[in-house]
Amino acid sequence: MRLEVGYINIKDVQFGNATEVKDSVLYVNKQDMLDCIGSDPRLEKIDIDIAKPGEEVRITPVKDVIQPRVKAEGPSGVFPGFVSKVDTVGSGRTHVLRGANVVTTGRIVGFQEGLIDMTGPGADYTPFSKSCNVVVICEPIEDLKQHQHEEAIRLVGLKAAAYLAEAARDLAPDELKTYETKPLLEQVNEYQGLPKVAYVYMLQSQGLLHDTYVYGVDAKQIIPTLIYPTEVMDGAIISGNCVSACDKNTTYHHLNNPIIHDLFEKHGKELNFVGVVITNENVFLADKERSSNMTAKLVKMMGVDGVIISEEGFGNPDTDLIMNCKKIENEGIKTVIVTDEYAGRDGASQSLADADAKADAVVTAGNANEIIKLPPMKKIIGHIEPVDVIAGGFKGSLKEDGSIEAELQVITGATNELGYNRLSATTV
Amino acid sequence: MSKLRVVHYINQFFAGLGGEEKADVKPEIREGKVGPGMAFAAALGQEAEIVATVVCGDSFYGENMEEARKLVLDMVKGQKAHLFIAGPAFNAGRYGVACGDICKAVSEELGIPVLTGMYIENPGADIYRKHVSIVQTGNSAADMRNAVPAMAKAALKLARGEDLKASEDGVMEKGIRKNMYREARGSQRAVDMLIAKLSGQPFETEYPMPDFDRVPPNPAVEDISKAKIALVTSGGIVPKGNPDNIEASSATKYGKYDIDGVTDLTSDAYQTAHGGYDPVYANDDPDRVLPVDVLRDMEKEGVIGGLHRYFYSTVGNGTSVANSVGFASKFAKELKEDGVDAVILTST
Structure with a gap:
């Protein structure tokens, strides 16, 4: 399967009379966008705002971040099972607005939503302080149950990204990259002599607001299966969860999965990247056993x-x-695992809830419990009060002057376990 | 530039007062350097000067820790010190504990850099390495000539605001995890690590796996119909309003709640404080997480001997293993004292 990805660089976002891209500036017709994305009766009010790098802006509680993508040539469309039909994606040509993202916020759904600072010390921890963000603020109707609330906002976010990406459909990309994985038997034989490598992609599926969707299917209900890496780049996997902000994979992270990209970098040179196995993280022991056995x-x-x-x-x-690690090592296959740590605020606790001597090659994205201090920001998009209750916050996290003392956990994408960042931890 | 003011802490033996028979002397302060302070003065050179030495008997410190700590702290306070050095204690257990404890206290109370030195198997090392920089020394005073220059060098680095590294400075790892930035992003490090592992090249894991504490299950309760059963949960069930303010994640406390006469946890009286799952079903009927209703039935039917009067609850959402162990070691003792025979642990 072969996919061309055309990147259109976006350096600024502004409201304008038409939704279009001109000279690397994305203009958004706010009313037109609202008309296109807002018809869900579960949402009382939707508004749109813009947050740019360097501005004294804090966005919270953040639910998801989505990169606008459109299928410029070829079959199907992005986000299959949601905004497009469930045709198989991952081939043809996809255009990407690189540098612009949709961020969804509004009244808190659960406790596990995040925070993005566009400047200051908090900005260093999140990749989304470096992009121009079109923030969609959704306020639900009264008494809407959490799972309904989550779904409504998830759909608005995907629609918003698809809406903006239409502006990129007919543009000439600033950069064009091609990613190709052959059918398994061909791919395995393509680079004789190079080690054959697969990627085991664990999807959050603990349930009760901890969900991920694959072609529209709740990942709780899948059994591990093989996919082409390029399917992910077209939105075959999207985030639908309210897990702690620092290490949930936003839809942006899925679309830009850095492990897939870095494996492609070495593909045909130092290794042969033959495919991706997706699996889940269900809470019942039988499910865990079944999924890890299958993987x-x-x-x-x-x-x-x-x-x-x-x-x-x-x-x-x-x-x-x-x-997964233990059972795969037992098959004689070498593993590297990517995780983050919950070593306590003082870093003195054991970092993971499980351990095994076979896990001898670990990449860590840092200790999410470490305390950070964030100065007040001039403008808040969303609602600031939930800072005391979102995962990583505590009573008194939000100070009177608007500054915040909380665990790193509160920052969207700070300890991403796809290895998107340079942050890590070490023993001192 | 004026010299850094250093206060040095030593025990009765190194002060020349005597051995075990003098181990109960109370803290006293002397001007300038004493005993190993001579060697320190030489090793510290022009940058720093020992302005005072505190001497304390090891038994006195060990048996009166709070009092000793306070007395020594007061003495150090008066010296306007920039740096505090204790020991080296080598393999002397009580001395090592005293050095670690007073360094920790000085660091916390006075906010100045502190350093001590001892043998890796000194009990003080295990207790204080998390809190205090400890230079690893030999196991006896014969190592003084190596220990002192190493400690002086490390202490000066600390005073200059530099971080100490286990590999360079001979300090013990504190064993705590600290965030830092690496050159490449995590995904690239993972790919590079896998290539190294596949080709048999050396690679370094970023998180060495700890010895995992696996708890073997106890044998089955012999006669459940006579057993007093308690409920303990990490699912966050608390009286409505969460009176103890148990955090939604990374809990630092647990609650103990009286359910005398309660036969059913209703949504009017109970809720979950847990921030890690959709709370709708737990709040609708908290018995779904903490099954008081079913256990009351079983109590009535004689299936179990009885339900314990209190339940214990915390939130197991990002809560560190160390905190969890701390909670359980406290309330497990209470449960035992209260004659509980078995516990049902529920999660979310």
């Missing part, structure tokens, strides 16, 4: 020499991570 069996069937396994979330999914 180990699948990578063995593929005949690979090594895998990278990425986790999403922490605590309960640590057990899935270690099961």
Whole structure:
């Protein structure tokens, strides 16, 4: 399967009379956009704002970040099962607005939503302080149940990204990259002599607001399966969860999965990247056993020499991570796992809820419990009060002057377990 | 530039007062350097000067820790010190504990850099390495000539505001995890690590796996119909309003709640404080997480001997293993004292 990705660089976003891209500036016709994305009776009010790098702006509570993408040539459309039909994606040509993102906010759904600072010390921890953000603020009707609330906002976010990306459909990209994975038997034989590598992609599926969707299907209900890496770039996997902000994979992270990109970088040179196995992180033991058994069996069937396994979330999914690692190592396949840590505010606690000697190659994205201090910002988009209750916040996190003292956990994408950042941790 | 003012802490033996028979002397302060202070003065050179030495008997410190700590702190306070050095204690257990404890207290109370030195197996090392920089020394005073220059060098670095590294400065790892930035992003590090692992090249894991504390299940309760059962949960069930303000995540406390006469947890009286899951179903009927209703039935039917009067609850959402162990070691003791025979642990 072969996908061309055309990147259109966006350096600024402004409201304008028409939604279009001119000279790397994305103009947004606010009313037109509102008309297109807002018809869900579960949402009482939708508004749109813009936040740019360097501005004294704090966006919270952040639910998801979505990069605008459009299928410029070829079959199907992005976000299959949501804004497009469920045709198989990952081939043809996709155009991307690179540098502009949709961020969804509004009244809090659960406790596990995040915060993005566009400047100051908090901005260093999140990739989304570096993009021009079209912030969609959704306020639900009274007494809407949380799972309905989450779904309504998830759909608005995807629609908003698809709406903006239409502006990129007929543009000439600033950069065009091609990603290709051959059918398994061909791919395995393509680079004789290079180690064959697969990626085991764990999807958050603990349920009760911890969900991920694959072609529109709740990942709780999948059994591990093989996909082409380019399917992910077209939005085959999207985030639908309110897990702690620092290490949930936003839809942006799925679309730009850095493990997939960095494996492609070495593909045909130092390794042979043959495919992706997606699996889940269900809470029942039988599900954990089944999924890790299937995953180990699948990578063995593929005949690979090594895998990278990425986790999403922490605590309960640590057990899935270690099961996957152990069972795959037991098949004689080498593993590297990517995780983050909950070592306590003082860093003195054990970092993961499970451990095994076979997990001897670990990449860590940092200790999410470490305390950070964030200065007040001039403008808040969303609602500031939930800072005391979002995961990583505590009573008194929000100070009278608007500054915040909380765990790093509160910042969207800060300890991303796909390895999107340079942040890590070490023993001192 | 004026010299840094250093206060040095030593025990009765190194002060020349005597051995075990003098181990109960109370803290006293002397002007200038004493005993190993001579060697420190030489090693510190022009940058720093020992302005005072506090001497304290090891037994006195060990047996009266709070009092000793306070007395020594008061003495150090008066010296306007820039740097505090204790020991080296080598393998002397009580001395090592005293050095670690007073360094921790000085650091916390006075906010100045502190350093001590001891043998890796000194009990003080395990207790205080998390809090205090400890230079690793030999196990006896024969190592004084190596220990002192290493400690002086490390202490000066600390005074200059530099971080100490286990590999360079001979200090013990504190064993705590600290955030830092690496050169490449995590995904690239993972790919590079896998290539190294596949080709048999050396690679370094970023998180060495700890020895995992696996708890074997106890044997089954012999006669459940006579057993007193308690409920303990990490699912966050608390009386409505969360009176103890248990955090929605990364909990630092637990609650103990009286359910005498309660036969059913209703949504009017109970809720969950947990921030890690959709609370709708737990708040609708808190028995779904903490099954008081079912256990009351079983109590009535004689299936169990009885339900304990109190339940314990915390939030297991990003809560550190260390905090969890801390909570349980406290309330497990209470449960035992209250004659509880078995506990049902529920999560979310």
